[in-house]
Amino acid sequence: MFEKVLIANRGEIALRVIRSCRERGLRTVAVHSDIDADALHTRLADEAVCIGPADPSRSYLHIPAIIAAAEITRADAIHPGYGFLSENPEFAETCAQCGLEFIGPLPEQMRQWGDKVRARSLAKSLGLPIIEGSGLIEDLEDAVKKAEGLGYPVLLKASGGGGGRGMQILHSREELRAGFETARAESRAAFGSDALYFEKYLDRPRHIEFQVLGDKRGNVQVLGERECSIQRRHQKILEEAPSVALSEEQRGDMSATIRRAMGEVGYLSAGTLEFLLDDRGRLTFLEMNPRIQVEHPVTELVMGIDLVGEQIRIAEGEALRLPEHPLSPRGHAIECRINAEDPETFTPSPGVITELHMAGGTGVRVDSGVYGGGRVPPHYDPLVAKLIVHAPTRAEAIAKMRRALSETIIAGIRTNIPLHQRILAHPAFGEGRVSTRFLDEL
Amino acid sequence: MKLDLDQLRELIRLLDESGLTEIEVEHDDDRIRVRREPAPIVSAATAASLTPGAPGAGPLPAEAGTSEEAGTYVTSPFVGTFYRSPSPESDPFVEVGDVIRPGQVLCIVEAMKLMNEIEAEVEGTIAEVLVENGKPVEYGDRLFRIETA
Numbered sequence: 001m002f003e004k005v006l007i008a009n010r011g012e013i014a015l016r017v018i019r020s021c022r023e024r025g026l027r028t029v030a031v032h033s034d035i036d037a038d039a040l041h042t043r044l045a046d047e048a049v050c051i052g053p054a055d056p057s058r059s060y061l062h063i064p065a066i067i068a069a070a071e072i073t074r075a076d077a078i079h080p081g082y083g084f085l086s087e088n089p090e091f092a093e094t095c096a097q098c099g100l101e102f103i104g105p106l107p108e109q110m111r112q113w114g115d116k117v118r119a120r121s122l123a124k125s126l127g128l129p130i131i132e133g134s135g136l137i138e139d140l141e142d143a144v145k146k147a148e149g150l151g152y153p154v155l156l157k158a159s160g161g162g163g164g165r166g167m168q169i170l171h172s173r174e175e176l177r178a179g180f181e182t183a184r185a186e187s188r189a190a191f192g193s194d195a196l197y198f199e200k201y202l203d204r205p206r207h208i209e210f211q212v213l214g215d216k217r218g219n220v221q222v223l224g225e226r227e228c229s230i231q232r233r234h235q236k237i238l239e240e241a242p243s244v245a246l247s248e249e250q251r252g253d254m255s256a257t258i259r260r261a262m263g264e265v266g267y268l269s270a271g272t273l274e275f276l277l278d279d280r281g282r283l284t285f286l287e288m289n290p291r292i293q294v295e296h297p298v299t300e301l302v303m304g305i306d307l308v309g310e311q312i313r314i315a316e317g318e319a320l321r322l323p324e325h326p327l328s329p330r331g332h333a334i335e336c337r338i339n340a341e342d343p344e345t346f347t348p349s350p351g352v353i354t355e356l357h358m359a360g361g362t363g364v365r366v367d368s369g370v371y372g373g374g375r376v377p378p379h380y381d382p383l384v385a386k387l388i389v390h391a392p393t394r395a396e397a398i399a400k401m402r403r404a405l406s407e408t409i410i411a412g413i414r415t416n417i418p419l420h421q422r423i424l425a426h427p428a429f430g431e432g433r434v435s436t437r438f439l440d441e442l
Numbered sequence: 443m444k445l446d447l448d449q450l451r452e453l454i455r456l457l458d459e460s461g462l463t464e465i466e467v468e469h470d471d472d473r474i475r476v477r478r479e480p481a482p483i484v485s486a487a488t489a490a491s492l493t494p495g496a497p498g499a500g501p502l503p504a505e506a507g508t509s510e511e512a513g514t515y516v517t518s519p520f521v522g523t524f525y526r527s528p529s530p531e532s533d534p535f536v537e538v539g540d541v542i543r544p545g546q547v548l549c550i551v552e553a554m555k556l557m558n559e560i561e562a563e564v565e566g567t568i569a570e571v572l573v574e575n576g577k578p579v580e581y582g583d584r585l586f587r588i589e590t591a
Contacts, residue, residue, distance in 0.1 A: 034581065034582055049521055049578075049580050050521065050580040050581045050582055050583075051521045051580070051581050052521075052581045053581070059581075064520075064553055064554050064556075065520065065521050065553070065581065067553070067554050068520065068521045068522045068553030068554055069521050069580075071522075071523075071553070071554070072521065072522065072523060072578030073578075098554065
């Protein structure tokens with residue numbers, strides 16, 4: 001059993017972890033940069049340690065500072081949240097070397113899934129359907145050959161990328177010749193590697209992902225899927241569970257396949273396997289995110305589980321609680337990511353929140369990291385709150401979300417609430433006819 | 443140019459982030475000038491060593507050396523444990539009343555078993571030791587008050 005958990009993150013996810021810790025009777029340590037001295041996570045934790053200046057590379061991403069904070073507060077475990085150091089295998093290793101339990105997957109698992117080409121071949125060897133694609137591209141001539149083999153349009157992707165970063169659509173040999181060297185240089189600059197590969201480009205796919213949990217005894221549980229097709233520039237905006245596009249049979253089959261695959265690799269802690277669903281109803285593996293995800297609450301609501309609490313239990317060595325399999329979702333949940341940004345131009349809108357009123361009522365959950373009078377600094381992620389609703393049916397969940405958004409007041413900064421209202425009011429969304437291109441075509 | 447509050451805010455933000463003291467924008471016949479008093483930034487200490495392997499390892503100036511009437515504060519550039527002497531048996535690096543020179547070691551902040559020596563960046567006299575030996579310090583905590591000439 002842990003006594004004290006340090007949370008190596010900020011914002012809503014830091015609060016999310018603090019809450020699960022507190023419910024389990026664990027003491028919490030927040031770390032913060034100097035400009036976050038008054039942030040909500042800093043105020044809500046039992047202890048708070050200032051670890052550096054605003055620049056994340058010298059605070060939230062600075063491993064020695066975080067470990068030192070754990071040492072001086074005598075924490076025994078670290079939860080990394082998402083983003084920042086959550087998928088950094090060196091950080092997980094350093095925690096282990098310093099006698100701190102890292103609440104997440106094993107470092108080797110992060111390496112396996114972090115490299116996209118390696119992840120593809122691993123997924124394939126585990127029996128997961130993968131999207132047609134190439135191996136690593138050697139040079140431009142090799143690229144031309146490989147692209148022609150797949151047929152245009154193709155997606156040129158960085159092996160070190162992920163989360164929608166480091167990829168571009170190419171429609172012809174000319175576009176490939178024009179863009180290849182730039183893509184290579186960009187990949188080198190952004191991910192420290194110029195390893196590129198192709199994937200067949202799907203025109204209007206849906207983004208479907210499956211939640212998994214694995215314990216230290218080799219048990220794996222698959223907790224259904226989320227649909228995250230509403231994206232802007234590959235950044236998810238609105239997520240729901242379950243997806244209207246999957247039949248019970250397909251959900252059950254894929255859950256069984258994933259459960260077997262993750263069991264084979266002994267996957268530890270929470271993770272998400274992302275898939276594309278094409279217009280013929282085929283799911284193909286995209287990537288694995290070895291961490292808790294922003295949109296985890298929709299799964300928590302329909303599955304009746306505390307995923308962060310389970311991560312902590314698993315890290316303490318407890319066995320997964322395994323109800324009958326496959327698990328079925330109960331009702332429908334939707335999450336809206338409320339970002340501090342201009343709803344028209346999407347430019348960030350940091351500043352002081354002069355007035356804050358979050359929605360309430362039955363079936364409404366708010367995961368937020370801000371308060372009235374608090375500041376949204378320009379240095380970090382613009383996510384200020386997640387509004388999540390749960391209702392018996394999708395139509396009722398949509399109505400509930402529209403009601404909840406309408407009573408939410410966030411003044412002083414601009415937010416994307418108007419965009420969410422437009423999405424939810426759209427007839428195609430109401431009918432569940434969505435794809436990753438939905439927002440482009442709105 | 444119509445005076446746009448958002449643009450003005452943007453200019454102020456730019457001023458803050460850039461560390462500049464003045465920005466002037468001219469457009470046709472309009473002119474906006476945003477100005478502030480230069481912040482009294484006094485770099486008071488340098489860490490002689492930094493955790494090896496950390497990105498950009500190398501000397502790092504102390505962060506928030508602030509100047510007040512009574513003197514200059516040496517602040518901790520790290521989170522860690524504060525030690526006044528190189529080992530439990532030895533004498534403190536400095537005592538109240540000592541005259542110090544730039545480059546002189548004032549204390550150690552230990553993080554991840556590494557002893558980071560904190561050096562003075564200014565000349566002056568140690569007026570106050572603000573942290574007890576062996577106590578944890580956070581980034582930006584005041585360690586010493588120094589009276590400068």
